[in-house]
Amino acid sequence: MARDGLLIDCNGVCVQRLTAAGLAFEDLGHVFLTHEHIDHIAALPNFIHQSWVKGCLYRADNRRTHPLHFYGNAPTIRAVRALLNAVKLPQHPHMFPFEFHELNDAGGTLTAGSITLTYFPVNHGPTPCFGLTTDGPNRRLVYSADTEPVQAIYDHLRDGDILIHDCNKIDVEINREHTTWAQIEALLPSLPNVTVYLVHLPMLGAAQNKKFEQDVTAKHGPRIVVGIDETSINL
Ligand SMILES: [Zn+2]
Numbered sequence: 001m002a003r004d005g006l007l008i009d010c011n012g013v014c015v016q017r018l019t020a021a022g023l024a025f026e027d028l029g030h031v032f033l034t035h036e037h038i039d040h041i042a043a044l045p046n047f048i049h050q051s052w053v054k055g056c057l058y059r060a061d062n063r064r065t066h067p068l069h070f071y072g073n074a075p076t077i078r079a080v081r082a083l084l085n086a087v088k089l090p091q092h093p094h095m096f097p098f099e100f101h102e103l104n105d106a107g108g109t110l111t112a113g114s115i116t117l118t119y120f121p122v123n124h125g126p127t128p129c130f131g132l133t134t135d136g137p138n139r140r141l142v143y144s145a146d147t148e149p150v151q152a153i154y155d156h157l158r159d160g161d162i163l164i165h166d167c168n169k170i171d172v173e174i175n176r177e178h179t180t181w182a183q184i185e186a187l188l189p190s191l192p193n194v195t196v197y198l199v200h201l202p203m204l205g206a207a208q209n210k211k212f213e214q215d216v217t218a219k220h221g222p223r224i225v226v227g228i229d230e231t232s233i234n235l
């Protein structure tokens with residue numbers, strides 16, 4: 001199952017989160033990267049290294065041989081190749097193969113393992129970045145990635161769907177290249193039956209984050225979720 005799974009962006013303690021979620025990360029076959037920024041690709045070396053330790057080094061009688069596929073725009077693929085080469089991951093003995101798939105900035109559709117997704121350009125200032133959407137049996141998930149509000153994101157949504165949205169500032173009105181809470185709040189009347197998960201929140205400290213969550217819930221109820229690690233969403 002993990003082999004057919006798709007990881008979207010890779011930062012923080014990715015391996016620990018996947019392990020906590022009960023996923024055999026060492027067999028994961030596909031990684032989609034929305035853009036080249038360090039907070040979206042930085043954990044890839046550790047993710048690959050740990051996959052190699054667990055799936056190749058400690059499994060000498062049954063080594064992983066299936067490739068890890070990377071999907072991203074040209075600058076992202078370039079950055080990932082450089083990152084992996086810099087720490088010599090391709091030279092590790094018995095390393096599984098890497099396959100790089102460069103995506104057109106105009107957007108498109110791809111099937112990665114068991115998941116089909118549509119990716120489309122958003123507006124992250126000068127950095128090309130993809131938002132994406134995928135359909136489950138019951139509803140659609142739309143992920144804004146890092147972006148100012150752009151209509152293409154909201155055009156994908158229907159009643160009952162899930163929107164995971166960049167919310168990089170909660171305390172100022174304008175934040176170019178990202179989206180503020182005020183901008184999301186202004187969009188809500190046009191998305192009446194969509195559940196919105198806020199991600200990419202600033203690191204304000206526990207007390208301030210808690211207060212933000214309380215204020216948001218008091219005002220909007222459960223349709224707005226302040227994203228936390230290891231959240232599970234059934235589509
Ligand atoms: Zn970014």
Ligand SMILES: [Zn+2]
Pocket residue numbers: 037039040146200
């Ligand atoms: Zn980011």
